[in-house]
Amino acid sequence: MTGRVSGRPGAAVNDGEDQGSMVGEPRAAMDLSELQQIRLAKATALREVGYDPYPTRARRSHRVDEALARFAQIEPGLPEGGEDAEAVTLVGRLVSRRHQGKTLFAHLRDGSGELQLYVRRDDIGVDEFDRLLKLYDLGDFVQAEGHLFRTRMGEVSLRVGGMTMLAKALNAPPEKWHGLQDTETRYRQRYADLIANAEPRRVFATRTVVIRTIRRFLDDRGYLEVETPTLQPLYGGAAARPFTTFHNALGQTFYLRIADELYLKRLIVGGFERVYEITKDFRNEGIDRNHSPEFTMLEFYEAYADYLTMMETVEALVVQVTREALGSARFTFQGHEIDVSPPWPRRTLREAIRDASGVDYVAHPDQACLLAAARAAGADVSEGTVWPRIVDELLKQFVRPNLIQPTFLVDYPVELSPLAKRKPDDPTHVERFQPYLGGGEIGNAFTELNDPLDQLARFVEQQRDRDAGDQEAMPIDEDYVNALMYGMPPTGGVGIGIDRLVMLLTDQPSIRDVILFPAMRALPTARPTGEEVAAANRGGSGAE
RNA sequence: GGGCCGCUAGCUCAAUUGGCAGAGCAGCUGACUCUUAAUCAGCGGGUUGUAGGUUCGAGUCCUACGCGGCUCACCA
Missing domain, CATH: 3.30.930.10 (Bira Bifunctional Protein; Domain 2)
Structure with a gap:
């Protein structure tokens, strides 16, 4: 793996041999976009106040679908707008965010679905609320602990008592409403396509x-x-x-x-x-x-x-x-x-072709004869086409499009x-x-x-x-x-x-x-050189 | 391989006849304690795919190249 730290593949920014550098070191930042640099600075800021932007372990008590199932079970016993007494811990990616004064709504997505987070400054304290607003971005992976409840608008949500960063994202996710549209990027960067669409x-x-x-x-x-x-x-x-x-x-x-x-x-x-x-x-x-x-x-x-x-x-x-x-x-x-x-x-090929084109290939056993018949029927067949290919063409042009x-x-x-x-x-x-x-x-x-x-x-x-x-x-x-x-x-x-x-x-x-x-x-910069190909063929790739 | 179309800010898209390259989202600063495309005020952000050419002046016209899509050819 080479260290590429850019939104565009092929725009290598870090072609040196050293791999183990800490994320957050600005050595690679020269080629980061403005948006990437801002996020990188947030990761550094998190580290400075004692939070690892890429901690080693996560903890989760429920998947989103499990949390929703749990709340559906428990809700009948709760008063209107009441909270689940037991805390749950969810993990996932922040996919939307709505800040309103001293509260924050966001959606968390894991592999099983999405669930809304509801954060109140009074619940988590001024410092943590501020960190959440300033240092967390769309696309980050987080861990959120809290109690399930239903909002006035009717959405099951997690009232957050604490949130930690699991993995800081340096690339912003694609546009939230239109998603990722560019076909080429969707295929080349399927990860971005899957995030966005x-x-x-x-x-x-x-x-x-x-x-x-x-x-x-x-x-x-x-x-x-x-x-x-x-x-x-x-x-x-x-x-x-x-x-x-x-x-x-x-x-x-x-x-x-x-x-x-x-x-x-x-x-x-x-x-x-x-x-x-x-x-x-x-x-x-x-x-x-x-x-x-x-x-x-x-x-x-x-x-x-x-x-x-x-x-x-x-x-x-x-x-x-x-x-x-x-x-x-x-x-x-x-x-x-x-x-x-x-x-x-079930229909025989012969009768399917005959019914659709009027040509009975059995009645035209040689190439010249079948070619003439096919053309007479309106098929587009070139001169040298061999007999079996003509049959195939008749199938393709007359029969296949109608087999819905x-x-x-x-x-x-x-x-x-x-x-x-x-x-x-x-x-x-x-x-x-x-x-x-x-x-x-x-x-x-x-x-x-x-x-x-x-x-x-x-x-x-x-x-x-x-x-x-x-x-x-x-x-x-x-x-x-x-x-x-x-x-x-x-x-x-x-x-x-x-x-x-x-x-x-x-x-x-x-x-x-x-x-x-x-x-x-392959994009021009990602294409192996003739030398690399020759070296590979000379033997032994070195790596597994 | 041929033909047609496309490539503009991180993303989605504008830009009249060739005449100052713009908006929304995202971002940054601020306001807002039940929002969900949140809202409001302000700010920053560009080698217009690349390289040439024409022109007083090119996102726009011309040439070549790169990548992609559609289509034909090839091909189950």
């Missing part, structure tokens, strides 16, 4: 409920949560370009995983019957509203199941997650009322799905489905291909596309084929993009709004 606090709390509920759902059904490699010598399981990195001691290139699919299925080969993993995948491609270079993926695999079984599981999972997170199976996304109650309609209510599209052309098993009655299609919701897909699933030689043939096919310049085609994974040669039972598998699911449930239009610290271009 209730919306991200709600979104990320919901995200946690979603993930917790998924775990419980799968745990309850006998799934084993496992961990597979992030650093992979060979990537696979999806169509995407990987990030590349290098292991110094092994002298070897690794790829950051683009999916965990192939490892999870190796575990099915090994004899685990139900496995899942919730983890980050990394794809080296463009960033937009729906794509982040690192994102969170759920994948789960079940032996002796097929894609029909998995559709029921997905419906049950999504409705349970929605109910846990929102208290209902219905919610609003970007103005659309969505109901995820099962069962969800939950829908399964099923049975995809084999060319689009190198890891899925062919339909028994139609070897040109595979048993695959994608759940659509709110105009986008939230996952991908199939009956897993377990014929090792068919799998090898599909890899070879992919390799041909690779050689033809398709940078997203999968490389041949011989070890995976070897695993399949030990025998993999019939298996159903599902992948669900957690970020997109959270976007839907929290009504957020951008994936960046559901990722706490979304990937951003």
Whole structure:
């Protein structure tokens, strides 16, 4: 860590090696803003009258929600405006302040909520009241002890008998009414966003409920949560370009995983019957509203199941997650009322495309023919587009935007799905489905291909596309084929993009709004130099 | 990568045709013992993203660059 003491990241004010200097030493103050200097002076003033602005320990008897619950219990036995006889001690951040002569109202926020503080000079003495007015600021963490009561205006409050500083804030919080609006600052300094805005606090709390509920759902059904490699010598399981990195001691290139699919299925080969993993995948491609270079993926695999079984599981999972997170199976996304109650309609990809565009891709089995038909239907497809891509374009341009209510599209052309098993009655299609919701897909699933030689043939096919310049085609994974040669039972598998699911449930239009610290271009001063990169690759970072 | 838009005080935003860079919040000083966007009086606060250019004069016009947003392309 370098010591940066400025509101703007990248505006380093303290690049020296010495780390242990006491806060409050004015050495770094040269580059502090006027407002920061004023707060720093207050911290120094506190110290001068014997109060540590950063004491080591805090004490708390109740969280805010516990205090409110306690008062609700006790209030019926109190006279009008009476106080709880027992003292409580609360901790948290000062988020608002209203001074009126010899009294002071303020709001304290902890992780569970907010509660009003009521301070009277007569209660705490002239000196302490004065300190409170002069040396405490919005954003400071404090500890307040006192008795609960209800104000004349009807708000449960703490009549403060004593207050101490827990941590002096040098940065002022953002504007209290408009919050922090600047998108870039909200992403780069998420801490400030969380302080200032209730919306991200709600979104990320919901995200946690979603993930917790998924775990419980799968745990309850006998799934084993496992961990597979992030650093992979060979990537696979999806169509995407990987990030590349290098292991110094092994002298070897690794790829950051683009999916965990192939490892999870190796575990099915090994004899685990139900496995899942919730983890980050990394794809080296463009960033937009729906794509982040690192994102969170759920994948789960079940032996002796097929894609029909998995559709029921997905419906049950999504409705349970929605109910846990929102208290209902219905919610609003970007103005659309969505109901995820099962069962969800199932339509084959072929008929969905045919109904929406008039093009039956089965009737146009070669590239030139399908391209002409697609264009005749009004699709925007460029000249060299390969056959499976044209199908994908038809899906994207005609079908997807209209899939607002939950829908399964099923049975995809084999060319689009190198890891899925062919339909028994139609070897040109595979048993695959994608759940659509709110105009986008939230996952991908199939009956897993377990014929090792068919799998090898599909890899070879992919390799041909690779050689033809398709940078997203999968490389041949011989070890995976070897695993399949030990025998993999019939298996159903599902992948669900957690970020997109959270976007839907929290009504957020951008994936960046559901990722706490979304990937951003480094600011000029924060970007490592070529020398630093070279040194890192030379070996040994020195630090853990 | 292309196109469009944006970047002004700590935060939220103004600034007419190119003519003294402003307000609210926050801050500072003071008044006020049930306020809650508290109120009232006064005060301070700016390298207008960066670097050039045009001009008597640039927040405003031009060029380049940086960062971001939207969008297209790419991409599940």
